Amino acid sequence: MNNPTLVTSSKMNGNYFLKKRIKNILLYIVLICIALYTLSPLWLLLVNSFKDQSQIITSPLGLPSSFTMDYILNAINEIHFFKALGITTAITALSVLVIVVVSSLAAWMMVRNKTKSSHIVFMCFVAAMLIPFQAVMYPLIQFFDDLHLKSASGLILMYGGFGLSMSVFLYHGFVKGVPLGVEEAATIDGCNIFQMYIHVVMPLLKSITVTVVVLNSMWIWNDYLLPFLVIGNSNTKTLVLELYFARITAGQFGNPWQLIFPSVLISIIPIIIVYLFLQKFIVKGISDGAIKS
């Protein structure tokens, strides 16, 4: 049994696996550290939402010395949490609905009509993706003010317009891969164009619709600038606006952390809940969207 080559090779193998194992463990340690770093601001947010100002400043890292919901309840009152949540949800949902319906219809028709005008319209949408919001914001607000649409409903139309370019682009790329045969069969069966859209086309576009919904609702929900310009400090504020104005009005006398922390906490809880339930779709939506564009 004195075969030298065999011995060395098994030794090498043992070494190799040991090395690989150590490497693997190190990798997990690094990842856990980064994960803790990623979560640490949220930990701060959580523990400091139950402390008063002086305790926040003196011991920001530790658990609160006594448990009280006072600051949370105060924040719910201060930022009109339930009202703002309703407004934000309504604006986001309606805007995304407008974007999905309008852009899927447009993209579908553009792919099915390979005419020059169809191509020109598509190119306009694509080119518009380069235009930053700042380039259009002042005339836009002025124009909507003239139309008496400087309101929450106007805001929905604006989001509809801003979400359009990217969504048309995404749908366009996807519809191209949908075979015409199914739609032809539907027409022969006597479907009209709307029945075809609802029963044939939209079900086929389900996965790209997830992407469109995810990408658009994420930025609309968290958007600060457009609601700030359109709604401002009125009584139909979104969550982000409530947060901003709470910070501004209370912040004249230093940083009122005992109000800011619980306000931020309650304003992000709805998103975190949605994220934990839908994270598979969200992550898939993001990576699909990136590959397609």
Place this chain on the structure above:
Amino acid sequence: MNIYKKWFWPLVMPSLILFAMVILYPFIMGVVNSFLAWRGTYYFDPDTGTRASSIVNSFVGFDNYKEAFKDTRFISALIYTVKYTLIAVVMVNVAALALALMVTKIARASGIFRTVFFLPNMLGGLALGFIWQFIFQIIFTDILFSPEALHIPFLRYMTQDSTKALFALALLNTWQYAGYMMIIYVAGLNNISKDYYEAASIDGAPYWYTFRKITVPMLMPSFTIVFFMTLANSFKLLDQNVALTDGEFGTRMLAMQILRTIKDTSPPNYGKAQAQAVIFLILIAVITLTQVSITKKKELEM
């Protein structure tokens, strides 16, 4: 088929109307207004010193642009934005790529790590900016890096100095966006066939060599997307800028400069703000198109 031809305009029309109302018309008016003495609610006539009787009398040529370039606030915002963009693009990309390489290497719990790293993206820039303001002002300054602890003066009072705030902003945004960009890199990494790596490992190629010769070239399409997104997002950054420093201590970036120009003077000079916005548009178009054409060329070369 005839049915599509018949329904083309009716079904495309809603998108065209929205597009015209929200983007096209405001865009054209924006460019026009940048050549006028626009005061927001009215047009000013520089010859008579009163309200212009018609838009034509309000024409000032390139005056708004000249004024913008003479404004030190605009110039310093421009320089600050460029500096920030350079730092942020590097930091976000390095962090995102490192995360992507790590989460695709491990066999177990990869999904949990991805979920955690992506989480900050779900939250708004304003809310996160407030939390990080606390981190920089209290945690960094009084606890972690105070003279009694690690004592790193550069990491103290980061929101009260223009250079330090640059890194504070970049740190905040790396924390927020690295997870998003990681997802895109992961998708790219998963598209690379395992055969290449197997062949390389049979040949005994070291990790760094495999990374340079296989991973980087095959990831080029992902680089194009991630560079484009980080460049554009950094250049247009607003929320975090507002929440973290609100432009104090010379930390105003371009997006905030355009927003605050109308508050800098009375009556508000919308014409000048609009001229800055047009310059902003041109810069973004030039930068992103150059970047995409360069990385696309690299994609073909590789």
